[in-house]
Amino acid sequence: MHLVPAERAGHRTIDGHRVCDAIAAIGDPARVRAWAERFSLLADPNRLALLLALHRTGPLAVSDLAAATGMRDPAVSQALRLLRAAGAVAGEKEGRVVRYRLVDEATARLLDQYAVPAAG
Numbered sequence: 001m002h003l004v005p006a007e008r009a010g011h012r013t014i015d016g017h018r019v020c021d022a023i024a025a026i027g028d029p030a031r032v033r034a035w036a037e038r039f040s041l042l043a044d045p046n047r048l049a050l051l052l053a054l055h056r057t058g059p060l061a062v063s064d065l066a067a068a069t070g071m072r073d074p075a076v077s078q079a080l081r082l083l084r085a086a087g088a089v090a091g092e093k094e095g096r097v098v099r100y101r102l103v104d105e106a107t108a109r110l111l112d113q114y115a116v117p118a119a120g
Contacts, residue, residue, distance in 0.1 A: 003020070004016070004019060004020065004023065005023075037086065038086075038088075038104075038106060038107060038110075041082070041083060041086055041088055041107070042107070042110065044079075046069065046071055046075065046079055047079050047082070047083060049068075049069045049071075050065055050069060050071075050076065050079055050080065050083065050089075051083070051088065051089075051102060051107065051111060052111060052114060053065060053068050053069065054089060054100060054101055054102045055102045055108055055111045055112075058101060059092065059099035059100060059101040060099060060100060060101075061097050061098065061099050061100075062076050062077055062080065062098070062100075065080075065100070080100055083100075084100075086104075087103070087104055088102065088103065088104040088107050089101060089102055089103060089104075090103045
């Protein structure tokens with residue numbers, strides 16, 4: 001049996017057992033925060049486009065990502081810096097070219113749910 005945390009004990013509840021189940025379903029606040037941050041990365045259409053391109057095609061350079069998404073190189077670089085800092089992508093340098101790839105498995109699983117529209 002779950003107990004309502006002491007700091008919430010004063011809240012009026014209707015279905016106390018469901019409140020306990022809801023608390024268990026929410027889980028660790030740090031994990032909730034981490035997932036919220038992951039979703040915020042996906043909430044921007046440009047970042048989402050970059051992640052989808054990397055997920056579906058594998059490693060790509062900034063200029064290739066810019067061509068694929070219609071973004072400018074500096075905007076792609078800025079978005080990739082944010083995605084790299086969040087641990088979603090990593091860059092691998094080959095000579096003078098850096099190719100980026102998706103490295104976060106949880107984000108990859110979310111992107112798997114994105115259905116590619118039929119060409120037509």
